[in-house]
Amino acid sequence: MAKTYEEINEKIRQRKAVVCTAEEIVDLVRQKGAEKVAEEVDVITTGTFGAMCSSGAFINFGHSDPPIRMTNILLNDVEAYGGLAAVDTYIASTSKSPNPEGYGGGHVIEDLIAGKRIHLRAWGPGTDCYVRKDINTYITIDDLNECYMFNPRNCYQNYNLATNTSDRTLHTYMGKLLPRMKNATYSSAGQLSPLLNDPHLDTIGVGTHIFLGGGEGYVSWQGTQFNTETPEKNGVPVSGARTLALIGDMKQMDRTYVRGLDIYGYGTSIAIGVGVPIPVLNTEVVERASISDEEIFTNMIDYSVTSKNRPVLGQYSYAQLRSGSIEYEGRKIRTSSLSSYWGARKVASELKDWIERGEFELTQPVRMMPKEGKVKGLAVKG
Known part of the structure; x- marks a missing residue:
């Protein structure tokens, strides 16, 4: 049937x-x-x-005041992609941190889901509409606009x-x-x-x-x-x-x-x-x-x-x-x-x-x- x-x-x-x-x-x-x-x-x-291994997450941080266009991004010292719009990024599971060894993008994703604080450091060139050139702060998943695995x-x-x-x-x-x-x-x-x-x-x-x-x-x-x-x-x-x-x-x-x-x-x-x-x-x-x-x-x-x-x-x-x-x-x-x-x-x-x-x-x-x-x-x- x-x-x-x-x-x-x-x-x-x-x-x-x-x-x-x-x-x-x-x-x-x-x-x-x-x-x-x-x-x-x-x-x-x-x-x-x-x-x-072929996994990762798209993240939107929201804008700081004054705003920044992030072109270099580190999350707990793991490099995330800086070629998207101003405060969007993609972090890949196999990206590695130089310190500590054995920690990478997969761990950042796990820690975000667990509600842990993540150290965000980012830099940008500075423009007329995005004047800030660097940022150093901590975030949790609740601070993010969107955070989805793709x-x-x-x-x-x-x-x-x-x-x-x-x-x-x-x-x-x-x-x-x-x-x-x-x-x-x-x-x-x-x-x-x-x-x-x-x-x-x-x-x-x-x-x-x-x-x-x-x-x-x-x-x-x-x-x-x-x-x-x-x-x-x-x-x-x-x-x-x-x-x-x-x-x-x-x-x-x-x-x-x-x-x-x-x-x-x-x-x-x-x-x-x-x-x-x-x-x-x-x-x-x-x-x-x-x-x-x-x-x-x-x-x-x-x-x-x-x-x-x-x-x-x-x-x-x-x-x-x-x-x-x-x-x-x-x-x-x-x-x-x-x-x-x-x-x-x-x-x-x-x-x-x-x-x-x-x-x-x-x-x-x-x-x-x-x-x-x-x-x-x-x-x-x-």
């Missing part, structure tokens, strides 16, 4: 909607079958909580399993990789991950209402490096494929779901909790969302190879990875996750609670995502 967005939202408003997490759907479909579950369930909630690339559909065949330790965005394949790291919520539960984005598009960092947000566009040409197994990609660009008001967010990161030997970043509700419009939606960790695979890649075309050493399911170890050519390799499955479960559960309480309705996308997308490389001459 097909359903519409409006029918589902009416049930949400009446607090009669039946909501399950993507984790719960796996067992439910095994017990009852997809067709029966599609009749009974209205919304499936997904979740992920991990590093999302993330060009979040929620990678899948990602590599990283290992290292060389004789030296590597420090990468996939964490510490020990020599001679003594460990392997991965970063996905697997069966809970938003884009693995809607692998061809049949329900997720521009305007989709989401959980972002503990507050409400929206899908604003396809993410950068949006790729539909990756190989699939069991109907889902086995490596990085589709991504989402996301937007949300930081004044609604909760520090629990937004944390600055210091990835040793690599740099700073940010971890964000994202939850996407999937409307049960038909049986096919349930069939796609009932995929389990046993059925979702990723490629193991050798990160000691410096070329972007790193060799694939094998494929492993997320059930195997979450067991704590895998085998490769007779050797046992310890596995660990850079994303938090506990956090992903918490995101999906909280979003479920919001919907059940009638506090969060679904939105029908105003534009669906491209059916074709290819990632291009940078040509370097010489």
Whole structure:
């Protein structure tokens, strides 16, 4: 039986909607079958909580007296972009502070959400309409006119399993990789991950209402490096494929779901909790969302190879990875996750609670995502 967005939202408003997490759907479909579950369930909630480097925030400070056109901006000694209008800026999660080490834009964003005082220093050229040339003050998120997260690339559909065949330790965005394949790291919520539960984005598009960092947000566009040409197994990609660009008001967010990161030997970043509700419009939606960790695979890649075309050493399911170890050519390799499955479960559960309480309705996308997308490389001459 097909359903519409409006029918589902009416049930949400009446607090009669039946909501399950993507984790719960796996067992439910095994017990009852997809067709029966599609009749009974209205919304499936997904979740992920991990590093999302391509993230940041737009901020408007408001004007000082006399006003200033900021062209050089530091927030807790982290450089923010000074090429926007007079008192607008964008701070990126991977921008680093020279002092202290290990502190960056992701930490500034976390501290703003936590209500902490942030040291603002800014300089400008001085003009007839913006006569002030420098400013040195402290701000909190409550002092700001607007403060919203805008993330060009979040929620990678899948990602590599990283290992290292060389004789030296590597420090990468996939964490510490020990020599001679003594460990392997991965970063996905697997069966809970938003884009693995809607692998061809049949329900997720521009305007989709989401959980972002503990507050409400929206899908604003396809993410950068949006790729539909990756190989699939069991109907889902086995490596990085589709991504989402996301937007949300930081004044609604909760520090629990937004944390600055210091990835040793690599740099700073940010971890964000994202939850996407999937409307049960038909049986096919349930069939796609009932995929389990046993059925979702990723490629193991050798990160000691410096070329972007790193060799694939094998494929492993997320059930195997979450067991704590895998085998490769007779050797046992310890596995660990850079994303938090506990956090992903918490995101999906909280979003479920919001919907059940009638506090969060679904939105029908105003534009669906491209059916074709290819990632291009940078040509370097010489």
